[in-house]
């Protein structure tokens with residue numbers, strides 16, 4: 400059984416992470432005792448150097464720990480050098496088949512290479528790539544997905560054939576005494592992805608990059624990725640994650656962060672809870688808008704301070720004062736809807752005072768500031 404749950408406190412459950420061999424990517428640990436990291440990938444052509452640099456910076460500012468860039472041909476290397484010189488973010492080169500590009504990317508200062516060694520060709524070519532990677536301390540990620548399973552050889556795409564395809568490449572590296580390996584095994588099918596990663600994690604200790612491939616966009620991508628990645632993380636599997644979302648890659652990061660917070664892998668400094676509202680909510684109140692406003696204001700004003708103090712708060716926005724304070728008794732602070740333009744300000748389920756709904760957000764913020772930051 401891979402899901403181990405340890406009771407660490409009254410209401411706290413903690414996942415027990417499977418041990419993997421740590422690799423270092425420009426100072427970023429992946430695997431072992433390193434926190435689960437967030438990855439993304441640029442979708443600007445590498446020839447657009449300024450655009451790529453800008454996108455990497457936006458992704459890094461949003462919370463991405465490692466950014467992958469498609470390096471398609473030898474001409475890309477000159478652009479890669481300029482990008483490398485402009486950013487400190489750990490960078491991974493995505494290289495297909497061409498061993499020379501892999502070597503050139505390593506020599507240009509890339510921090511990790513995604514290439515499948517079984518596709519490089521002769522043993523000599525493999526050795527050349529591995530020598531360059533070793534000389535520069537660059538790990539290699541093997542990436543297998545449904546499309547990379549050799550159907551002539553294996554017949555079907557299944558968790559077992561996905562794992563066997565990954566192992567084919569892993570063995571090439573192992574036969575050459577190369578151990579700085581990461582592996583990703585992805586499918587667009589949630590259950591297949593979960594099962595393949597579970598199988599692989601039972602037979603090798605290399606850090607796993609987890610996620611779905613071709614996961615789509617928007618809500619559908621967020622839900623499906625959360626199920627697959629969340630299930631694996633809660634089973635103790637996964638060292639770095641990517642939410643592959645069609646569109647602007649920065650949208651992936653909010654989902655990835657929320658997944659890590661939800662499984663307890665990252666601390667949520669601000670947690671907003673809100674009821675779904677029901678017939679008890681005064682129709683003049685827009686609880687959804689209030690909750691969004693509370694979250695935005697709290698993040699803008701207090702998140703950095705809370706992080707620096709390593710303190711978390713839970714804030715509730717509830718539809719009625721009849722049940723709201725009781726249902727949100729675990730919240731540090733909250734507001735609940737009343738009648739005739741009034742709301743109730745409460746803390747840990749206890750009434751503090753009546754406030755006007757139109758000034759509920761500033762009143763709530765004032766209360767939080769006075770209690771937490773005095």
Ligand code: SF4
Pocket residue numbers: 674675676677678679680717718719720721722723726
């Ligand atoms: S807190 Fe009140 S308004 Fe919200 S769901 Fe519960 S009973 Fe309904």
